Amino acid sequence: xxxxxxxxxxxxxxxxxxxxxxxxxxxxxxxxxxxxxxxxxxxxxxxxxxxxxxxxxxxxxxxxxxxxxxxxxxxxxxxxxxxxxxxxxxxxxxxxxxxxxxxxxxxxxxxxxxxxxxxxxxxxxxxxxxxxxxxxxxxxxxxxxxxxxxxxxxxxxxxxxxxxxxxxxxxxxxxxxxxxxxxxxxxxxxxxxxxxxxxxxxxxxxxxxxxxxxxxxxxxxxxxxxxxxxxxxxxxxxxxxxxxxxxxxxxxxxxxxxxxxxxxxxxxxxxxxxxxxxxxxxxxxxxxxxxxxxxxxxxxxxxxxxxxxxxxxxxxxxxxxxxxxxxxxxxxxxxxxxxxxxxxxxxxxxxxxxxxxxxxxxxxxxxxxxxxxxxxxxxxxxxxxxxxxxxxxxxxxxxxxxxxxxxxxxxxxxxxxxxxxxxxxxxxxxxxxxxxxxxxxxxxxxxxxxxxxxxxxxxxxxxxxxxxxxxxxxxxxxxxxxxxxxxxxxxxxxxxxxxxxxxxxxxxxxxxxxxxxxxxxxxxxxxxxxxxxxxxxxxxxxxxxxxxxxxxxxxxxxxxxxxxxxxxxxxxxxxxxxxxxxxxxxxxxxxxxxxxxxxxxxxxxxxxxxxxxx
Ligand code: AGP
Numbered sequence: 001x002x003x004x005x006x007x008x009x010x011x012x013x014x015x016x017x018x019x020x021x022x023x024x025x026x027x028x029x030x031x032x033x034x035x036x037x038x039x040x041x042x043x044x045x046x047x048x049x050x051x052x053x054x055x056x057x058x059x060x061x062x063x064x065x066x067x068x069x070x071x072x073x074x075x076x077x078x079x080x081x082x083x084x085x086x087x088x089x090x091x092x093x094x095x096x097x098x099x100x101x102x103x104x105x106x107x108x109x110x111x112x113x114x115x116x117x118x119x120x121x122x123x124x125x126x127x128x129x130x131x132x133x134x135x136x137x138x139x140x141x142x143x144x145x146x147x148x149x150x151x152x153x154x155x156x157x158x159x160x161x162x163x164x165x166x167x168x169x170x171x172x173x174x175x176x177x178x179x180x181x182x183x184x185x186x187x188x189x190x191x192x193x194x195x196x197x198x199x200x201x202x203x204x205x206x207x208x209x210x211x212x213x214x215x216x217x218x219x220x221x222x223x224x225x226x227x228x229x230x231x232x233x234x235x236x237x238x239x240x241x242x243x244x245x246x247x248x249x250x251x252x253x254x255x256x257x258x259x260x261x262x263x264x265x266x267x268x269x270x271x272x273x274x275x276x277x278x279x280x281x282x283x284x285x286x287x288x289x290x291x292x293x294x295x296x297x298x299x300x301x302x303x304x305x306x307x308x309x310x311x312x313x314x315x316x317x318x319x320x321x322x323x324x325x326x327x328x329x330x331x332x333x334x335x336x337x338x339x340x341x342x343x344x345x346x347x348x349x350x351x352x353x354x355x356x357x358x359x360x361x362x363x364x365x366x367x368x369x370x371x372x373x374x375x376x377x378x379x380x381x382x383x384x385x386x387x388x389x390x391x392x393x394x395x396x397x398x399x400x401x402x403x404x405x406x407x408x409x410x411x412x413x414x415x416x417x418x419x420x421x422x423x424x425x426x427x428x429x430x431x432x433x434x435x436x437x438x439x440x441x442x443x444x445x446x447x448x449x450x451x452x453x454x455x456x457x458x459x460x461x462x463x464x465x466x467x468x469x470x471x472x473x474x475x476x477x478x479x480x481x482x483x484x485x486x487x488x489x490x491x492x493x494x495x496x497x498x499x500x501x502x503x504x505x506x507x508x509x510x511x512x513x514x515x516x517x518x519x520x521x522x523x524x525x526x527x528x529x530x531x532x533x534x535x536x537x538x539x540x541x542x543x544x545x546x547x548x549x550x551x552x553x554x555x556x557x558x559x560x561x562x563x564x565x566x567x568x569x570x571x572x573x574x575x576x577x578x579x580x581x582x583x584x585x586x587x588x589x590x591x592x593x594x595x596x597x598x599x600x601x602x603x604x605x606x607x608x609x610x611x612x613x614x
Contacts, residue, residue: 002029002071002072002073002074002086002098002099002100002101002163002197002612003021003024003025003029003071003100003196003197003198003201004024004069004070004071004099004100004163004184004195004196004197005017005020005021005024005069005070005071005194005195005196005197005201006068006070006098006165006175006177006194006195006196006220007020007066007067007068007069007175007192007193007194007195008066008067008068008173008174008175008192008193008220008221008222009066009067009189009191009192009193009222010066010191010192010222011066011192012064012065012066013034013036013063013065013066013068014034014036014058014062014063014064014065014068016068016194016205017034017068017069017070018034018051018054018055018058018070019204020070020194020196020201020202020205021034021051021054021070021071021072021201022051023200023201023203024072024196024197024198024200024201025050025051025072025603029072029073029074029603029608030048030049030073030074030075030080031046031047031048031072031073031075031080031081031082031084031085031086032046032047032050032051032053032054032070032071032072032073032085033045033046033047033054033070033071033073033085033087033098034046034054034058034063034068034069034070034071034087035063035068035069035070035087035089035096035098035167036064036065036066036067036068037065037067037068037167037169037172037173038064038065038066038067038172039064040169040170040172041169042089042093042094042096042167042169043064043065044063044089044096045057045058045061045063046082046086046087047082047085048080048081048082048084048085051072066173066222067167067172067173067174067175068167069087069096069097069098069165069167069175069195070098071085071086071098071099071100073085073086074608076102076613077102077106077123077124077125078122078123078124079123083121083122083123084122084123084124086098086099086124086126087130087167088122088124088126088127088129088130089130090130090131090133090134090135091118091119091131091134092134093169094137094168094169094170095130095133095137095166095167095168095169096130096166096167097126097127097129097130097133097164097165097166097167098126098164098165099125099126099163099164100162100163100164100182100183100184100197100612101160101161101162101163101180101182101612101613102125102160102161102613102614103126103129103159103160103162104159104160105157105158105159105160106125106128106160109128109132109157109158110128113128113131113132113135118131118135125160129154129158129162132154132157133150133151133154133166133168134150136149136150136153136154137150137168137170138150142170142171144171144174144219147168147170147171147174147176148176148217148219148228148232149232151164151166151176151178151217152228152232155178155180155217158180160180160181161180161181161182161360161612162178162179162180162181162182163177163178163179163181163182163183163184163197163612164176164177164178164179165177165184165195166178173222174220174221175193175195175219175220175221176217176218176219176220177195177212177217177218177220178212178216178217178218179212179213179214179215179216179217180214180215181214181360181363181612182197182358182612182613183197183198183211183212183358183385183386183612184197184211184212184218185197185198185199185202185209185210185211185212185384186209186212186218186220186225187199187202187205187206187208187209188206188208188209188210188225188239189205189208191222191223192222193220193221193222193225194206194220195218195220198610199242199382199384200401200403202242203242207241207242208239208240208241208242209239209240209241209242209384210225210227210237210238210239210240211237211240211384211389212227213389215229215230216228216229216230216235217232240384242383256404256591256601256602257403257404257602258404258405258406258408258587258591258601258602259591259601260404261402261403261404261408261409262408262409262454262584262587262588262591263454264399264400264409265408265409265412265413265450265454265584266447266450266451266454267447268397268399268400268409268412268413269412269413269416269446269447269450269580270447271398271399271400271413272397272398272399272413272416272417272420273416273420273443273444273446273447274398276420277420277440277443277444279437279440281433282427282433282434282435282436282437282440283423283424283427283436284420284421284423284424284427284440285424286395286420286421286424288393288394288395288396289377289393289394289395290392290393291349291375291377291392291393293428295349295375296349296425296428297428297429298347299327299347299348299349299375299425300327300328300345300347300348301327301328301329301330301344301345301347301348301349302321302327302328302329302330302348302349302350302351303329303330303331303332303337303344303348303349303350303351303369304317304318304329304330304331304332304351304353305331305332305333305334305337305350305351305352305353305362305365305366305369306331306333306334306352306353306354306359306362307333307334307335307354307359307361307362307611308407308490308611309355309406309407309410309411309487309490310353310354310355310359310362310407310410310411310414311331311333311353312411312483312484312486312487313353313410313411313414313415313418313483313487314331314351314353314414314418315331315482315483315486316415316418316480316483316484316579317329317331317351317353317414317415317418317422318330318331319479319480319576320415320418320419320421320422320576321418321421321422321425323422323576324419324422324423324425324426324431324576325422325425325426325428325429325431326426326429326430327425327429333361334352334359334361334362334364334365334366335361335365335614337365337368338361338364338365338368344369344372344374346373348374349374349375349376349377350365350366350369350374350375350376350377351376351377351378351379351421352365352366352376352377352378352379352380352387352391352394353378353379353414353418354378354379354380354381354385354387355380355381355382355397355399355402355407355410355414355610356380356381356382356385356609356610357378357381357382357385357386357387357388358382358385358386358387358610358612359387359610359611359612360611360612360613360614361611361614362387363386363387363390364614366378366387366390366391367390370390370391370392375392376390376391376392376393377391377392377393377394377395378391378393378394378395379394379395379414379417379418379421380394380395380396380397381396381397381398381399381402381410381413383396395417395420395421397410397413397414397417398413399413402609403602403609404601404602404609405494405495405602405603405604405607405608405609406491406494406495406587406590406601406604408491408587411583412450412579412583412584415577415579415580416443416446416580419439419443419577420443423436423439423440423443442573442574442577443577445573446573446577446580446581449571449573449577449580449581450580450581450584452570452571453570453571453581453582453584453585454584454588456568456569456570456584456585456588457588459568459569460568460585460588460589460592461588461592463550463566463568463589464589464592464593464595464596465592465596466566467521467548467550467593468496468592468593468596468597470498470519470520470521471498471499471519472498472499472500472501472515472519472520473489473492473498473499473500473501473520473521473522473523474489474500474501474502474503474508474512474515474516474520474521474522474523474542474547475488475489475492475500475501475502475503475522475523475525475586476502476503476504476508476522476523476524476525476535476538476542477504477505477524477525477535477582478504478505478506478525478531478534478535479529479530479531479575480529480575480576480578480579481525481527481529481578481579481582482502482503482504482505483579484525484578484579484582484583484586485502485503485504485505485523485525486502487502487579487583487586488502488523488525488583488586488589488590489501489502490502491586491587491589491590491591492586492589492590492593492594494590494604494607495590495591495594495599495601495604496590496593496594496597496599497597497599497604497605498593498597501515505524505525505534505535505538505539506534506538508538508541508542509541513541513542513545516545516546516547517545517546517547518546518548520547520548521547521548521549521550521565522539522542522547522548522549522550523550523551523552523589524538524539524542524549524550524551524552524564525552525578525582526539526551526552526553526557526560526564527552527553527554527570527572527575527578527581527582528554528557528572529575529578530575536559536560536563539551539560539563539564540563543563548565548566549563549564549565549566550564550565550566550568550589551563551564551566551567551568552568552570552582552585552586553567553568553569554569554570554571554572555569555570555571555572556569557569568585568589570582570584570585
């Protein structure tokens with residue numbers, strides 16, 4: 001999704017804006033640009049392509065000034081080219097705007113403006129906003145109030161979502177922001193202030209942040225800031241402190257963020273477990289559920305709603321809650337759930353599972369559940385994100401910033417947290433203290449099991465070299481490993497662009513087995529479990545048709561080694577925790593195949609780290 005950085009202070013804005021854009025690169029984009037104010041002029045610089053392309057342009061054409069806004073664009077309206085890159089300016093070059101979100105009624109607004117003689121220079125919805133503001137800005141009134149009024153009256157016309165930063169040539173040093181549905185955060189500095197779409201852009205600049213709420217505007221100058229509500233009344237806001245530091249969002253010794261985050265998984269899981277396993281009561285504990293015990297005891301059903309990788313983690317959660325808490329669970333794609341109108345009884349808890357806390361569909365599904373009066377929780381990795389702030393309560397993943405677009409450590413932390421939640425609910429119901437104590441022991445052993453799983457790296461790299469040219473993959477698993485099959489397929493698809501499908505292994509017979517041939521490898525999740533023999537039968541069915549077989553199996557499993565073409569060994573862990581361990585080789589397999597195919601592992605084409613638009 002698009003990234004926004006704004007600055008006003010005493011330092012030259014350009015280098016700060018560029019550095020902030022680099023920190024937002026991981027979100028995915030196809031063009032970038034900035035605008036600065038100096039000597040009463042707006043200096044606009046923008047380029048399709050990578051930020052390096054913009055930097056080269058700026059090297060020849062610097063943008064002077066100590067106030068500026070900048071943007072990385074993930075195209076929603078109009079192709080990725082120079083003219084559609086942000087910022088967009090009004091025809092009289094007085095107003096510059098950068099925007100994250102979708103203005104759903106931009107077309108009629110654009111037609112009306114064109115009918116009034118406005119000439120447009122881009123295909124974007126954002127340019128309409130710049131034109132509307134300019135036409136509401138009095139020619140002679142350069143007061144702050146007039147600028148705020150022009151922006152506020154424009155916002156009242158818009159339908160859809162926006163995170164906006166706005167500059168006016170007539171208002172040097174002044175930066176306005178507005179938020180509806182797309183995140184925006186203030187960074188409070190000393191003699192300078194920032195605006196960003198994502199706190200990670202502020203790392204190294206300030207640790208003090210203020211999160212805008214929907215319908216709020218913010219007014220920033222070098223030494224002052226304040227928020228306005230929808231009625232333009234000043235509102236108080238809490239100042240939060242970002243816990244991250246710059247090293248968290250650097251690659252360190254790794255070539256890519258994705259590889260760094262794969263290797264961070266043991267420590268990330270330790271952080272997720274820390275302080276949440278209570279030996280004395282043989283259960284888990286969470287500080288932020290904010291639901292009373294009776295609400296939790298009365299829960300007769302749980303709905304887990306999520307997107308993408310988080311949806312796959314939620315599918316593991318379904319098995320966990322049903323096994324440990326004996327609570328019926330439904331897992332819903334958030335994009336579907338938000339528009340359905342399922343009969344949900346009062347004692348249903350809706351849990352959003354998300355890394356970013358900003359996924360538009362998941363946020364909307366959550367809001368719909370709250371509108372119907374359901375208790376809501378969220379598993380989320382980003383402190384202060386929209387979803388984290390809007391649910392009744394929740395559990396932070398403590399995975400640390402996940403920069404690679406392909407989610408890895410967030411998935412394994414989500415499964416670990418879901419296991420702890422299932423334990424918590426289970427111990428409120430029928431799980432014995434002995435059972436609880438055993439689960440706690442098994443959870444504590446998982447970080448080391450993941451460390452051991454990472455030792456498969458060289459074997460996986462060799463397999464990647466043998467299979468990086470194929471056009472299709474199948475991923476097959478059952479029970480707890482069925483979601484892992486889906487996740488392994490998604491990892492491969494999203495970073496190597498190879499077509500891959502995940503299936504319940506037994507489902508092969510109902511059609512997909514027609515895909516099997518010598519050029520279509522099947523990845524089988526085969527750790528020992530209750531239905532290991534059944535999955536082995538599925539493997540035989542594929543083998544009998546000449547399909548190459550890559551098996552994820554327990555260390556020393558000779559049966560699998562005798563039947564599969566390739567075997568990747570993982571440590572033996574309880575079945576309900578296998579997803580955390582068996583996903584590791586699949587993450588590495590996708591990573592190495594993508595590298596061998598020359599793909600941009602951390603910023604795969606067409607993808608964004610946080611999908612903040614529908
Ligand atoms: C997974 O690798 C992708 N990055 C994507 O599917 C992601 O999981 C999905 O967009 C949900 O994001 P969230 O967890 O931040 O809500």
